[in-house]
Amino acid sequence: MEQYRAHLMICAGTGCVASGSLKVRDALDVEIRKRGLEKEVKVVLTGCNGFCAKGPIIAVHPGEIFYQVVKPEDVPLLVEEHFIKGRPVEKLMYKMPADKKAIPVMNEIPFFKHQVLRVLRNKGMIDPDSIEEYIARDGYQAAAKALLEMSQQEIIDTVKGSGIRGRGGAGFPTGLKWEFTSKSAADQKYLLCNGDEGDPGAFMDRSVMEADPHSVIEGMVIGSKAIGATKGYIYVRAEYPLAVERLKKAIKDANEAGLLGRNILDSGYDFELDVYLGAGAFVCGEETALMRSIEGQRGMPRPRPPFPAHKGLWDKPTVLNNVETFAQIAPIILNGADWYKSLGTEKSTGTKVFALTGAITNVGLVEVPMGIPLRTIIYDIGGGISKKGKKFKAVQMGGPSGGCIPEHLLDTPVDFDSINATGAIMGSGGMVVMDEDNCMVSLAKFFLGFTADESCGKCPPCRVGTRVMLDTLIDITEGRGKPGDVETLLDLCEDIKATSLCGLGQTAPNPVLTTIKYFREEYESHIHDKWCKTGVCRDLASFEIDAAICTGCGVCARACPQKAITGEKKQPHKIIQELCIQCRTCYDRCKFGSIKIGPGLKFAKAGATNAAVADATAVGGPAAVADATAVGNRGEK
């Protein structure tokens, strides 16, 4: 098959023919031959494009450049400029109707500009249910190459050389994992794909399985030859019905096309693949637990060694890789290790997909080269904090195993090692952005609630430890925190990290550790002042209207479910504390920032220390002080 550098598409619809497109084609043929470009540039006649008024129209691919009203006499200039000098001829270029600038192009919008698509190469481009459309975009070419032209070692060497590290979170080099397993002798080996995307706030894998299921299957076919596996499973969460449906259809089609199953592409290799539905246990993201689950048992991790490379599923050598890892294998095989390494950093090569969510303007799935600063992802791609006037507070990475990264570390490059150094982890790629209205203690409580719930119960440090930490955090957020709690938490963190068997327990303290490390003053203010400055912890907050700012618009009064806000129109309003349930509705609704959050009233006697009052001055101005004092008095009666 000949490879052309460029395709010139000339419209041969009735309209364009009438305006002379065939003459332009002839002129092009002559000019291209004259320049000796006939092996590089191919001229193709196409059907009507519907823009007959601007014909003849010529489209050049790649580059997606469109020329309009091209005349035979324009051809020499066009060939000279575009194909020899490589710059499009502006005066012939197609102009969007009306104002050309009205619709921004991809590289003018930061959300798209900073992204490079490898994993998501077919994102939104193909029908996931059509194997033909996948094939049309180079699909299964890499599988063919690996099965028919490459040796097992060559495949492993290419993957190793690419430097790709597992995208499930821990970042173990994929090529090494494959090599270990390829060397284990056994009558049966297994290749598993981890689609049990359990981190709350992460949905990269779901999206890949839904949008491009064949990319995962192809990666697995290649991997199966590398390690010598003849049977594989894709383990998918039951919460992802659409992904399951599309994977099943893709597997069926691939089997029928001879791209899976027996004697794939007549290469003599067999690989049988099935979807295995998870049943909702976060710990099954851990490899040994996942294998137990496929065996039909409780998904509990076991000690390693023996490593799965020697004894995995049904005690046979097994490799488990993440969805995103498999989706990158085909392009690596097709384009080579050096191509892969051309993006990213030395130790973290290639690209990474992140699920960008939370208090951010552009929620979405983004793929960026490794090493790009967090700030670029959050401010350029993500468009910054979504709520007007609110400040960035932290970004949570790695879910329940990860941590919060504060503002001053936003220039950290995203690669495995730099993220680890902050105390968070790369994880599977969930990135939840939080603004100043999020309470860090309550966030830590949320994650501990998650891990305490999901702990499989095998090891006491994890089962009991996370529970004790959770109880302590609940106490702190409900006003029962006592001096020394933070130290107790830190002690527990160290113990649980050191003594848990699997990744779940070892990383469970991370959300607490990072929030204490970067937001310790919030813990202190919850414990000592009984004051949650974000108002998230209801018991530790009171709400006051700053009369100096209030315009009397009445929005808060209408929104208040308790009818606890009174005031004349255009006059400063007031909150009746006895009725207030601290729901924070008024705070969210006020456009002027006149609602100030003070310490919890219940604890006024114990908690209204001088420090709290002094802080209230800083935050709420004189009105808040006056009220805080009043509250203090009330409490003492």
Add this chain to the structure above:
Amino acid sequence: MTENGLKILVVDDESIVIRSCEIVLKGAGYHMEGALGGREAILKMEKERYDLVFTDLKMPEVDGITLIRWLRNSRPDTGIVILTGYPSQDTIKEALGLGIIDYVPKPFTPAVLLDVTRRAVQWLETRKPGAFAISAEMSSPAEPVRDDFPPAMAAELDKVIAHYKHIPGSLIPVLQRAQEMIGWLPVAALKRVSKGMNIPAAEVHSVVSFYSFFTMKPRGDHNIRVCLGTACYVKRAEEILRNLKEGLGIGVGEVTPDRKFSLEEVRCLGACGLAPVVVVDHDTFGGIDPKNSMEIVEKYR
């Protein structure tokens, strides 16, 4: 409810079917009437109460599935058995989903018809009048619980078990299919799986209790799931959950006394772009203001 007091309606567009049912059932002492199609059946039931309806699926105008749907909505206490010459997996599945008790494949012998009728009547009796109005405390063993499931489902479950029996590690898929069919996992279903798969009941239970997907409590007609993923949490999903609990008067994992709604929390549905998210049955609602939590639920009343 005695056999003699029980009223059966047989719906079929062929009068010969109704006549033969009449001979067999009346001969056995049942009170039975016939209707020559879905429309006639509905008209009859508008006027009179029947306890058990046997219906054909393929009928002109108002077909069997439509009739079953109508029954489910308008006469939820009526037992339904289907008579069908086309027991395709899909129609059976659809009918099972609509809560039929059993099915009779056509052509049938009098013995089969009587057998199915007896089982169906037994089934209706075990549910007892008022069984539908179980209170929220139905988890407590003292309360009457629907601890069985219709014979048609048992037959389906046996088929699933037979298919998976010799595939190692297939306990979880079998349980998933069972729950898909019945809606939850009653003890009787677990026993059946244990026996059929030759796996100790304790082991079956250990797996069921480990995975959050499985539930041993029945769900309401509409299952409400509140996503508590990080993105939803950050956007105050907790308040939505609190408002729903207060609005429905039940806790997480419980069912309203009228069995209309059940409430569950779920770990991230991966639809973070729409956070905060609530899913009712298969409908996803995104970008919810906590204040309006109950409005979503009210649509399903």
Add this chain to the structure above:
Amino acid sequence: MARLTIDDLKRIKEKHKEEFSLREGGYRAKVTVHMGTCGIAAGAREIMTALMAELREAGAEGVIVATSGCAGLCSKEPLATVEMHGQPPVKYGELTEAKIKTIVKEHVIGGAPVEKLALVTGSETAY
């Protein structure tokens, strides 16, 4: 589908390049509705139904209607991409039934992108 050989892979690739790139397939437009979980939850199915109805009503010919997975910009769901022969693809977001009707009328049939509704035009950088 019959079992494929390596030559078949190339053949399919070429055939599809031609047919579905609007070049030689005789189509003038392709509308892709992005239907991942997010998209569907945000109403992509309703958009698809409205799109089909509108195309039928207008008697538009030579238009490919396709479904695809998530386009990545979840906060703007539901999303659709309109590709016209000879023009870079245009993405539309936060669609409603009324908006998709306008897009069919003005862009797919009329040939002029609906500027006030469009998000972005062009293709993303791959590799």
